[in-house]
Amino acid sequence: MPEHLDGDDKPSVSRRRFLGATASTAALPFMGASAARAVADPAVKPDPGALLNVSLTINGKDHRLGLDVRTTLLDALRDHVGLTGSKKGCDHGQCGACTVHVDGQRTLSCLTLAASAHGRVIETIEGLASTDGKLHPMQQAFIDNDAFQCGYCTPGQIMSAVGCVKEGHADNDDAIREYMSGNLCRCAAYPNIVAAINQAKTQMEG
Amino acid sequence: MRPFVYERAATSEVATQAIRAGIATDTAPRQGRYPAEFLAGGTNLLDLMKLDVMQPAKLIDITGLTQAHSAILVSPQALRLGALAKMSAVADHPEIIKNFPVVAQSLTLAASAQLRNMASIGGNVLQRTRCSYFRDTSWSACNKRNPGSGCAALDGYNRGHAVLGASKDCIATYPGDFAQALMALDAVVTVLGPDGTRTVPFSDLHRAPGSTPNVETTLRPGDVITAFVIPAATWMRRSLYMKIRDRQSYQFALASAAVALDIDDGGLVRQARIALGGVATVPWRARDAEAALVGKKLDPQTAESAARLAFGGAAPREHNAFKIALGQKTVTRALVQAATLEV
Ligand SMILES: Cc1cc2nc3c(=O)[nH]c(=O)nc-3n(C[C@H](O)[C@H](O)[C@H](O)COP(=O)(O)OP(=O)(O)OC[C@H]3O[C@@H](n4cnc5c(N)ncnc54)[C@H](O)[C@@H]3O)c2cc1C
Ligand code: SF4
Ligand code: FES
Ligand code: FES
Numbered sequence: 001m002p003e004h005l006d007g008d009d010k011p012s013v014s015r016r017r018f019l020g021a022t023a024s025t026a027a028l029p030f031m032g033a034s035a036a037r038a039v040a041d042p043a044v045k046p047d048p049g050a051l052l053n054v055s056l057t058i059n060g061k062d063h064r065l066g067l068d069v070r071t072t073l074l075d076a077l078r079d080h081v082g083l084t085g086s087k088k089g090c091d092h093g094q095c096g097a098c099t100v101h102v103d104g105q106r107t108l109s110c111l112t113l114a115a116s117a118h119g120r121v122i123e124t125i126e127g128l129a130s131t132d133g134k135l136h137p138m139q140q141a142f143i144d145n146d147a148f149q150c151g152y153c154t155p156g157q158i159m160s161a162v163g164c165v166k167e168g169h170a171d172n173d174d175a176i177r178e179y180m181s182g183n184l185c186r187c188a189a190y191p192n193i194v195a196a197i198n199q200a201k202t203q204m205e206g
Numbered sequence: 207m208r209p210f211v212y213e214r215a216a217t218s219e220v221a222t223q224a225i226r227a228g229i230a231t232d233t234a235p236r237q238g239r240y241p242a243e244f245l246a247g248g249t250n251l252l253d254l255m256k257l258d259v260m261q262p263a264k265l266i267d268i269t270g271l272t273q274a275h276s277a278i279l280v281s282p283q284a285l286r287l288g289a290l291a292k293m294s295a296v297a298d299h300p301e302i303i304k305n306f307p308v309v310a311q312s313l314t315l316a317a318s319a320q321l322r323n324m325a326s327i328g329g330n331v332l333q334r335t336r337c338s339y340f341r342d343t344s345w346s347a348c349n350k351r352n353p354g355s356g357c358a359a360l361d362g363y364n365r366g367h368a369v370l371g372a373s374k375d376c377i378a379t380y381p382g383d384f385a386q387a388l389m390a391l392d393a394v395v396t397v398l399g400p401d402g403t404r405t406v407p408f409s410d411l412h413r414a415p416g417s418t419p420n421v422e423t424t425l426r427p428g429d430v431i432t433a434f435v436i437p438a439a440t441w442m443r444r445s446l447y448m449k450i451r452d453r454q455s456y457q458f459a460l461a462s463a464a465v466a467l468d469i470d471d472g473g474l475v476r477q478a479r480i481a482l483g484g485v486a487t488v489p490w491r492a493r494d495a496e497a498a499l500v501g502k503k504l505d506p507q508t509a510e511s512a513a514r515l516a517f518g519g520a521a522p523r524e525h526n527a528f529k530i531a532l533g534q535k536t537v538t539r540a541l542v543q544a545a546t547l548e549v
Contacts, residue, residue: 049209070207072252092253093321105294105323111249112324115212116267160320167298169319181455182318 054118058083059127065114073117074098074109077124085125085155089184096183099156099163100124106163108182125155128162138162141200142193149187157183157193165201173198207255211264215271218398222428224266226400236261238353238420240427244268246290247325249317250333258343259351268430275432276326280305283438289328289396289431293317293384296327306436308445308464312387315449318456328431331385331411332423335378336458337367349375350419365525366460369533370486372521376419378487380412383449385489386464388434389481391442396433399426408434412488441468441477443549448540449483450532459484461533463540467504475499480516480541485533492516495537504545506538513537 051066056073058081065080074091077083077100089097091110098110101123128136138158141147148154160183164170169179176194185193215221225242235241242264243251254260268290276288280301287296296302297313313322316330339345339358347356359367359377367377385408393408411423425431436442445466451457462483468476478499480492495516502508513534520530 052212069210069212091256093249096318096320099320106320107324108249108320111247111252111321113212113245113248113252113267116245116248116269163323164319167294167319178455179319182320 052115054114056081056114056117056120056122058122059124067114069113069115071114072110073100073102073107073112073114073122076114076117077109077122083124083126086159087152087155089153089156094184095153095156096160097153097156099159099183101159101163104166106160123159125159128158136162137203138165138196138200141196141203145192145196145199146189147192147196148185148189153183153185153187157185161193161197161200162204164197165204170197170201207252208258208261210255210262212267213264214267214269218268218271218275218430218432221266221268221271221430222398222400224264225428236263237351238418242266242427244430246329247292247321249321249325250329254334254341257341259341271430272326278302281438285309285436285438287327287434287436289433290326293322293325293327293330294319297322304443306387306391306442306445308387308390308442308447308466309384309436311447312383312449312464315447316383327384327434330382331388331408331431331434333382334422336381337378338363340378350378350415350422353418353420360523363525364523365528366458367523367526368485368487369520369522369526369529370482370490370517371414372487373415373417373419375417376415376487377523378415378419379484380486380488380490381458381484382489383447383459383462383483385412386462386481386483387445387447388436389489389491390445390464390466390479391436391439392479394435394437395431396435397425397429398432399429403432405435408489409491415487439466439468439477441466441479444469444544444547445479446540446544446547448536448543450536451484461485461529461536463533463537465537465540465544467499467541467544469504469545473503475502475504478512478541480512480537482516482533482537485517485520485529492537494518499541504541506542509538509541509545510534512541 052069054065054067056063077086086100087097089095093108093111098108099106100109103120138161164179170176173194176197215224243262245265245267272290276291278299279286293313297310303310340348340350345358347358349357368379388408395406395408397404447464449459449462451460464481466479470476478496480495482490495512498512498515516537517530517534
């Protein structure tokens with residue numbers, strides 16, 4: 001099988017070797033200066049298999065990744081950075097399990113191309129607690145209120161709940177239900193999730 | 207997902223040129239579409255690419271245009287919305303909530319909080335149908351996805367499909383909500399194309415399926431929507447969006463109505479605006495129903511007869527006849543409720 005070579009100027013690390021390396025190392029070398037191709041010269045046939053350089057600030061730390069162009073932000077986080085807290089439920093924008101914050105806004109990482117998140121600030125569930133290990137009020141509230149069973153939807157629920165409170169959409173139970181409707185819970189922990197958000201919102205505001 | 211070439215456009219001119227370049231190098235349409243697509247929020251495009259329903263050879267990322275084309279400007283003459291504005295920014299804008307309630311409501315009642323933070327209003331109006339035969343490539347017959355292949359929905363499970371504006375080749379429902387508000391309020395679209403800027407009435411943007419359901423709009427390759435302009439009018443404050451769905455939240459409409467009314471001091475309707483969602487193949491303006499209300503007092507009886515007119519041309523299939531009754535009730539309730547608004 002012919003190996004795809006990186007489309008950018010210099011380091012011609014092969015794609016297979018490169019992807020192989022991602023399995024063992026979390027942080028990847030930065031390859032070349034430009035992250036995406038400038039608008040193409042139609043005479044040059046661009047190679048869709050070339051790796052793209054993407055820089056992301058994730059939980060306060062800068063990451064430089066060389067990614068297949070199709071990589072979603074969710075897959076970049078889970079498979080390339082090793083942050084597996086964000087979950088893949090549906091991969092189609094329907095369940096909310098992959099919710100992270102991009103530039104402070106709750107966002108579905110499964111429908112975000114990593115390439116288009118280049119240069120942005122990402123916060124995931126792993127970055128929510130303080131560095132001394134003290135949980136965020138929303139994390140604590142989920143524990144206090146038993147707001148999960150299997151826990152699969154929980155990282156997405158918590159990231160979404162933090163966004164819901166910050167946006168000012170958690171005034172009452174109805175608003176919480178409406179503005180949390182993009183986060184599905186197969187275990188139906190919904191009443192306890194509403195209670196947890198009610199508990200955390202006063203602490204977050206205070 | 208199939209591989210594609212990814213480019214970023216820093217200005218709208220570059221975006222239109224980039225699409226043209228994409229077409230020049232790869233002219234074969236795929237699934238009846240040009241081989242290059244703009245990427246805004248990606249919430250519709252990436253979803254359809256993962257499903258292999260869309261296979262663009264090239265994506266031009268236009269999120270770099272957000273700064274230049276996301277302003278929300280309210281003036282006494284008009285509301286101007288940059289096409290890269292996020293759904294949430296428009297939905298939560300205090301002046302829009304107050305003075306153009308149907309606009310804010312159509313967006314608040316759409317999708318989820320996360321999706322509204324991601325999706326642009328330009329991408330929103332261009333979102334493609336949720337017809338399950340279109341979205342599932344294991345069905346070979348779908349004229350929209352695969353021109354000339356037939357339509358699996360005609361004799362399939364068509365509960366969600368359109369009763370208005372359908373053709374013998376496609377009965378897919380237009381799924382969006384915001385477009386109905388734009389229809390009702392006579393919005394105009396600003397488009398930047400390879401030949402410069404032009405404005406198009408919003409009602410001319412979408413094309414009924416006819417015999418080419420793969421062609422959904424009158425946009426040409428390289429056209430970027432840059433803004434929507436809604437002229438200020440006497441009816442915009444007395445407006446609302448009513449959306450009926452299978453569950454309370456986070457669901458596409460089974461039937462919806464965007465209505466706006468201008469009622470004089472004597473309680474008679476001077477002007478009415480009605481657009482329907484969830485029931486038609488394109489954002490649907492009910493002009494006969496509007497005309498029937500002019501000069502009348504708006505009460506449940508006049509509202510109901512207008513609603514019947516709105517569905518005069520309805521053509522149901524096996525599973526969606528309920529949408530006629532549901533749609534009429536939706537319009538009736540929306541009108542009666544709008545009449546009682548304090549403005
Ligand atoms: C689970 C789910 C539920 C949803 N529920 C609803 C709902 O209830 N109501 C509703 O209305 N919508 C709903 N949506 C659809 C959602 O609102 C749309 O996907 C979104 O608005 C599309 O905007 P975008 O910026 O992400 O577009 P993209 O996906 O980036 O683009 C969509 C299309 O528009 C083109 N395009 C984008 N911007 C421009 C521009 N400025 N000029 C020219 N072409 C452009 C793109 O090339 C592409 O073909 C739902 C989506 C999901 C996934
Ligand atoms: S209704 Fe339209 S989109 Fe659905 S299967 Fe038929 S042709 Fe395809
Ligand atoms: S995995 Fe992203 S919404 Fe389900
Ligand atoms: S706790 Fe199991 S899915 Fe929510």
